Amino acid sequence: MEPSHKPAAPPTGSTSPSGNGERKSDPSVPGAAPAGTAVPRGATRAQVEQAIRSSLLTGRFIPGKAVTLRGLAAELGVSPMPVREVIQRLAAEHALVVKSNGRVQVPEMTGARFDEILKARLLLEPEVAAMALPNLTKADADRLLRIDLDIDRCLGSGDAVGYMTLNHQFHFHMYRASGSQILLPLVESLWLQFGPYMRMVYGRVGTANLVDWHKQALRAIDTRDATALRQAIASDISDGMGMLGRDGLPNP
Amino acid sequence: MEPSHKPAAPPTGSTSPSGNGERKSDPSVPGAAPAGTAVPRGATRAQVEQAIRSSLLTGRFIPGKAVTLRGLAAELGVSPMPVREVIQRLAAEHALVVKSNGRVQVPEMTGARFDEILKARLLLEPEVAAMALPNLTKADADRLLRIDLDIDRCLGSGDAVGYMTLNHQFHFHMYRASGSQILLPLVESLWLQFGPYMRMVYGRVGTANLVDWHKQALRAIDTRDATALRQAIASDISDGMGMLGRDGLPNP
DNA sequence: GGCCTTTCTTTGTGATCACAACTTGAGAGC
DNA sequence: GCTCTCAAGTTGTGATCACAAAGAAAGGCC
Numbered sequence: 001m002e003p004s005h006k007p008a009a010p011p012t013g014s015t016s017p018s019g020n021g022e023r024k025s026d027p028s029v030p031g032a033a034p035a036g037t038a039v040p041r042g043a044t045r046a047q048v049e050q051a052i053r054s055s056l057l058t059g060r061f062i063p064g065k066a067v068t069l070r071g072l073a074a075e076l077g078v079s080p081m082p083v084r085e086v087i088q089r090l091a092a093e094h095a096l097v098v099k100s101n102g103r104v105q106v107p108e109m110t111g112a113r114f115d116e117i118l119k120a121r122l123l124l125e126p127e128v129a130a131m132a133l134p135n136l137t138k139a140d141a142d143r144l145l146r147i148d149l150d151i152d153r154c155l156g157s158g159d160a161v162g163y164m165t166l167n168h169q170f171h172f173h174m175y176r177a178s179g180s181q182i183l184l185p186l187v188e189s190l191w192l193q194f195g196p197y198m199r200m201v202y203g204r205v206g207t208a209n210l211v212d213w214h215k216q217a218l219r220a221i222d223t224r225d226a227t228a229l230r231q232a233i234a235s236d237i238s239d240g241m242g243m244l245g246r247d248g249l250p251n252p
Numbered sequence: 253m254e255p256s257h258k259p260a261a262p263p264t265g266s267t268s269p270s271g272n273g274e275r276k277s278d279p280s281v282p283g284a285a286p287a288g289t290a291v292p293r294g295a296t297r298a299q300v301e302q303a304i305r306s307s308l309l310t311g312r313f314i315p316g317k318a319v320t321l322r323g324l325a326a327e328l329g330v331s332p333m334p335v336r337e338v339i340q341r342l343a344a345e346h347a348l349v350v351k352s353n354g355r356v357q358v359p360e361m362t363g364a365r366f367d368e369i370l371k372a373r374l375l376l377e378p379e380v381a382a383m384a385l386p387n388l389t390k391a392d393a394d395r396l397l398r399i400d401l402d403i404d405r406c407l408g409s410g411d412a413v414g415y416m417t418l419n420h421q422f423h424f425h426m427y428r429a430s431g432s433q434i435l436l437p438l439v440e441s442l443w444l445q446f447g448p449y450m451r452m453v454y455g456r457v458g459t460a461n462l463v464d465w466h467k468q469a470l471r472a473i474d475t476r477d478a479t480a481l482r483q484a485i486a487s488d489i490s491d492g493m494g495m496l497g498r499d500g501l502p503n504p
Numbered sequence: 505g506g507c508c509t510t511t512c513t514t515t516g517t518g519a520t521c522a523c524a525a526c527t528t529g530a531g532a533g534c
Numbered sequence: 535g536c537t538c539t540c541a542a543g544t545t546g547t548g549a550t551c552a553c554a555a556a557g558a559a560a561g562g563c564c
Contacts (some may be wrong), residue, residue: 041555042354042517068545079519084546088337092344094437101526102293102546116434123375182368182445185346186438193434293525294547320515331549336516353556354516 045082052086056095056106056192058164059199067096067104095192109197111249117194118241124187125175125237126230129217132178133226140177141221144170148214160202167240170214174221200244213239297334304338308347308358308444310416311451319348319356347444361449363501369446370493376439377427377489378482381469384430385478392429393473396422400466412454419492422466426473452496465491 052072055061069087073080087104090096097107107113147170154162168191175184213236220228304324307313321339325332339356342348349359359365399422406414420443427436465488472480 044518070545080546081518081520085337085340085517088340089344092341094434103526104546112431113433116432119379120376120434120438123379124372127371127375179364180368181365182346182372182442186372186441189438190434296548322515332516333548333550337547355556356516 044078045085048076048078048082049086049089051076052090053095053192056090057168057195057198058161059196059201061106061196062199063106063108063196065106067106069104090192093189093192095189095195106196107193109194109249111246114194114197114241114244114246114249117190118237120190121187121237121241122234124183124190125171126233128175128178128180128183128187129229129233130226131180131183132174132176133221133224133229135177135179136174136221140173141218143173144214144221145218147173148212148218151214152212160204164198164201174217194241194244197244204243204245211235211239296330297337300328300330300334301338301341303328304342305347305444308342309420309447309450310413311448311453313358313448314451315358315360315448317358319358321356342444345441345444347441347447358448359445361446361501363498366446366449366493366496366498366501369442370489372442373439373489373493374486376435376442377423378485380427380430380432380435380439381481381485382478383432383435384426384428385473385476385481387429387431388426388473392425393470395425396466396473397470399425400464400470403466404464412456416450416453426469446493446496449496456495456497463487463491 061067067087069080069083072087073083076083087096091098091104094107096104098104147166151163151166151170154160154166172188175187178184213232217229217232217236220226220232313319319339321332321335324339325335328335339348343350343356346359348356350356399418403415403418403422406412406418424440427439430436465484469481469484469488472478472484
């Protein structure tokens with residue numbers, strides 16, 4: 001809704017970018033980028049993908065909302081073309097669903113989906129964390145500690161978006177150290193799938209998380225205890241998803 | 253290479269489909285479908301996706317091979333458009349890789365990737381099988397048995413492609429009964445990733461698989477023994493990947 | 505002969521167009 | 535007043551075009 005991404009919308013009220021006089025001046029953003037700034041190949045698509053991904057991860061797209069090609073394209077100030085490809089990509093990762101008639105929408109959470117995502121996270125993420133453990137340096141531990149302190153601050157002030165963003169950073173800064181090429185993408189796909197549902201967490205931040213499992217994880221990293229790290233991550237996932245809550249979801 | 257899919261290539265030697273006189277007669281297949289047969293929406297893309305997916309799963313694409321948009325499009329007799337979207341989709345599932353310059357190629361197998369795929373399969377597939385167990389009917393068990401008998405026949409006659417196709421059918425007919433919406437797609441992504449590497453199995457069919465774990469799995473299904481089923485699937489995966497072989501792969 | 509430069513070709517990318525299917529809304533008929 | 539019908543608008547899909555960047559190949563220079 002909020003067109004915060006639109007870089008330089010045409011001043012005329014024409015939503016459709018067709019009909020403007022200039023043609024093919026700059027293939028990236030029609031209206032910005034004053035024709036001369038070197039734009040790397042495929043830059044537009046990368047920007048579009050990043051914008052949509054972060055919108056999904058922080059819950060800015062509400063589940064069930066219809067996503068239209070031209071709508072998103074206009075919102076981002078680009079042609080429908082790069083949006084098409086990004087949508088295909090995200091649909092393949094099940095971050096978006098294409099219905100039988102081709103319409104695209106943000107997937108709605110169901111009880112069964114919720115349970116399965118929880119199960120999949122519990123299977124994969126402790127393993128990825130354990131893979132990362134030998135590669136985690138002192139600098140990584142420091143970075144993780146700083147992120148966790150910021151998380152505490154967000155929990156204290158009730159900043160839900162900040163909490164979600166930082167929680168994502170905490171987990172993936174650790175996971176990335178695993179050097180995993182297979183398991184890590186699978187985990188990323190899972191986070192994208194419950195991301196939109198995160199919206200439910202608004203206002204609920206600070207009520208749960210009696211035990212700070214991140215601190216336990218940091219201790220396990222310090223002592224190089226893979227079993228303890230696995231346990232801490234598993235507990236963190238269970239508690240975090242518990243905070244989201246499965247109750248009230250349709251069962252199918 | 254063999255243009256078996258091309259329905260009605262222009263008689264002229266022009267590889268590029270531009271320049272043909274007829275325009276916009278039928279949006280599906282240019283030259284076929286005599287303008288009146290109802291073609292469901294998005295039919296072309298579905299066909300293209302199916303074609304490429306099965307090529308990947310049965311190892312018809314050799315790892316490292318460059319995949320070009322226009323090349324594939326010409327081979328399938330369609331415009332580059334649907335191929336673009338399918339490629340994006342498959343790249344998102346890591347069945348294809350997009351290099352930094354935008355070029356697309358079939359991913360090459362490395363030792364690390366191989367180990368990780370094996371680990372991921374061992375984590376996920378026994379679980380999916382266990383989820384499927386309560387839903388497996390007598391009819392499913394019969395179907396699985398028939399597939400396995402066909403597998404035995406292929407192993408006897410050294411039919412590698414038949415073996416790979418049927419092995420895929422065996423596993424996924426079972427897995428599909430789980431009704432899983434999250435774990436099953438993850439598993440499918442894994443199969444797509446080691447599919448091209450399956451090519452290595454040509455000629456090696458029949459040398460391994462001393463224990464028939466499929467038969468063990470069928471027995472576990474009969475006795476509704478989840479633990480035994482998990483074990484059978486895990487062993488089947490280990491043996492199957494062992495037949496593919498990790499030796500000789502570059503380590504990174 | 506080997507290496508560098510230049511040209512031509514190939515290839516991905518973004519934009520736009522045309523079309524069919526779907527959705528939505530208004531209006532006529534009962 | 536309700537429902538059915540039909541028209542207008544919306545939306546996804548396939549095709550084609552134009553362009554820039556990256557490769558490949560050919561030619562010239564040392």
